[in-house]
Amino acid sequence: MKVKIENSNSSKKKTEMLCGFVLEGSDKILGLNKINSKIADSIKQSLKDNNGEMGKVTIVPTNKKILAKRILLAGIGKKEKITNDTIRFVSGKIAQKASELKLKEFSIITPPSYLIEPVSAVSQITEGCKMSLYKFDKFKSKQETSTPDLSILVSNSNKISKAIKNSEIISDGVIYTKSVANLPPNECTPSTLATFSKNIAKKNKMKCTVFSKNELEKKGFGGITAVGKGSKNEPKLIVLEHHGRRSNEKPIVLVGKAVTFDTGGISLKPGEKMDEMKFDKCGGCTVLGIMKAVSELKLPVNVVGIIPSVENMPGGESYRPGDIIKLYNGKTAEILNTDAEGRLILADALAYGEKQYSPKAIIYFATLTGACIVALGTNVAAIVSNNDRLTHKIKESSKRTTEEVWELPLNDDYMDMVKSDVADMKNIGIGRAAGTITAAAFLRNAIEETPWTHIDIAGVAWTQGATKSKPYNPKGATGFGVRLILDYLQKI
């Protein structure tokens, strides 16, 4: 899909579909000032039917009376209820309609600036349309052939073309994350992720280092190697570096859990929905998508992406409940459940990130705990942090991107819950109590002093039963976190 802006008198635009937003109860298409009287009546008629209801789209045929083949009315609801997501959401509906009608192109009229700031409007239109047209059909014999191109009609194009370019890169980052995360576990192993990372690094001039199983063992990555032992697909630690600033400036480190398949290991999971554990690599995929976009946007910050990747399998070589392992930072962990594997590979990656880069902040993503879904459901991610300023910034970005987060507490009582009788810590808490927080408590032991934010995306990384349906999040991986962190990095 190509996106372009046009400074145009929208009523005279030649297009297969001229799309405009409509406020609830209004009898006008926003931003369309004059329209040929020959079809004004049929528009009025259709507006009665559409009524500007949020998300409702209505087609009005123009019968060749104007240059546009058809008009689409897209309801955006009440003015007071418009949020950051409204235009993104409704644009997604429009794009899906265009695709359903198999159009080659369509045009959207930007709403007037008194309603939404123009740069924000075109960004949301671009993101909503692009993200909604992604489809995971790689493994279908017949694929969708092409997606329609979009013209965004504006009254003043200054500043705006840069915004579109930005939004295109950001949406492509999200789409990339989704397309890797959706890959089945037989097609995406730790070494596949390493290859993808190297390819992106090469294209976008980033440094990429991949540690093999041997190197991981030698350097003391006890968590990654223990979890990786049960699988024929060897573990990898992937490190991507984007240098957008003076090289001595401290970077932001992003870490993402990439378990390409989580069976639970010897503490085997039940069979129901186990297929969904291909999504246990989503944290790593999010980091990969962010790094791709960061380098394409050429953001003036130093950013390091670290992706510990393993497959958690049961077998003769697997690590076991009862094992005691030594993590990268020298601390020991008693394994009481091999299904609590994410925190072990993350502990290694976090300690490595802090030691190697002395970062300004560490932000890490993981589909870490089922308890997170119990606590917050499937539309909000859990965050835990040791730094209020960082949390505030993440929350501000979250408001802008509508990737929702909610903070959970972490005090010393929770730290006590992961203390072990025989080692420095144990890899589970006490029963089912506060499962999301005890995972964060375990990981608090991996970082010494750097400000950090832990983001548990177990509920939001892919669409599940209770996920709110959005046109730009079709079934499968959502790419949660990519837009959030790109917003954060752009505002630093």
Ligand code: BES
């Ligand atoms: N990847 C899972 C968490 C998960 C489960 C995410 C379901 C999304 C949906 C993680 O590795 C895991 O198995 N966690 C255990 C931890 C427990 C053994 C302390 C869990 O949540 O049950």
Ligand code: MN
């Ligand atoms: Mn697990």
Ligand code: ZN
């Ligand atoms: Zn897992």
